[in-house]
Amino acid sequence: MPWPIPEQWINNAGVIVTTLLVALIVRGLLARTIRRVTKMMIRDASGKRLRATEILRRAADMSDERYAARANTTASLLRSVTDIVIVVIVVMTIMNVLGVPLAPLLASASIGGVAIGFGAQSLVKDYLSGIFMISEDQFGVGDWVQINxxxxxxxxxxxxRVTRLRAFSGVVWYVRNGDITQLGNSSQGTSTAIIDVPIALGADPGPAIEIMKQVLTDMAAEEEWQQVLIAEPTVLGVDSMDAVQTKLRATADTLANQQWGFQREALSRIRTALHAAGIEDPSMPPTADQQA
Known part of the structure; x- marks a missing residue:
């Protein structure tokens, strides 16, 4: 004769199974909702755009790739938090069904949590800082940043917990997220190319300025530099003078961290064009016409 199963056990087993099923269903619905919202956000942010519109979006660090990475990272964090919350609720519900007294357990957990909290303050700070930095997209892989x-x-x-950087010299730095109090990101927004061209003090700046305008206009019309520039270069004119030279200045707004290439090419072309026009820099000795 089989041993009779107490009715209370059957009821408890039914409640536990029901709790697990409900938890799985809720988790599935939440995960599906997070996935659908993420895909919707990425789909709405993508699509065909004019070149100028896309360049401005890239300048504002709103490219589709960066936006998708940020959305996926945030979705991953939300799924992790959802899983933790559901697991805690299910475990506490099952313990309550089994008759385990929760009050002493919660009190002990509170005391232990306080003790662990004091001992792991820096660890908790690192993780919280990392969550906020990732969700707010303060920086990402490939960005050039300066910390503290x-x-x-x-x-x-x-x-x-940790962010890894590689310095220009090749040194790899591991920085705890909780120690980051100041952060400068050179890869977000725009950069400005500053083009300073010195000419001899006695040289007429007018022709030199016109040459600079022509060179920069030609560069802005090239496909290579159209992908870098977000506005037409501006020749400001004479910036300063001293005992030996007159310095002319031009500026150009570019995508983040793209100013150096444009600046070097512009300086090279302008110097060549000035030399062809007979306008030398201050280091060159004056010609016979200039001496006269």
Missing amino acids: DKISGRVEEVGL
Whole structure:
């Protein structure tokens, strides 16, 4: 004769199974909702755009790739938080069904949590800082950043606890997220190319300025530089003078961290054009016509 199963056990088993099923259904619905919202956000942000519109979006660090990475990272964090909350609720419900007293357990957990909290303050701070930095998209892999006015480099990895940078010299830095109090990102927004061209003090700046305008206009019309520039270059004219030279200045707004290439090419072309026009820099000795 089989041993009779107490009715209370059957009821408890039914409640536990029901709780697990409900938890799985709720988790599935929440995960599906997060996925659909993420896909909708990425789909709405993508599509065909004019070149100028896309360049402005890239300048504002709103490119489709960066936006998708940020949306996926946020969705991953939301799924992790959802799983933790559901697991805690299910475990507490099952313990309550089994008759385990929760009050002493919660009190002990509170005391232990306080003790652990004091011992792991820096760890909790690192993780919280990492969550906020990732969700707010303060920087991402490939960005050139400066941390606490001490460390600068290109971001190679962004974790919840540690961020890894590689300095220009090749040194790899591991920075705890909780220690980041100041952060400068050179890869977001726009950059400005400053083009300073010195000419001899006795030279007429008018022709030199016209040459600079022509060279920069020609560069802005080239396809290569159209992908870098977000506005037409501007020749400001004479910027300063001293005992030996007159300095002419031009500026150009570019995508973030793209100013150096344009600046170097512009200086090379302008110097060549000035030389062809007979306008030399201050280091060159004056010609016979200039001496006369």
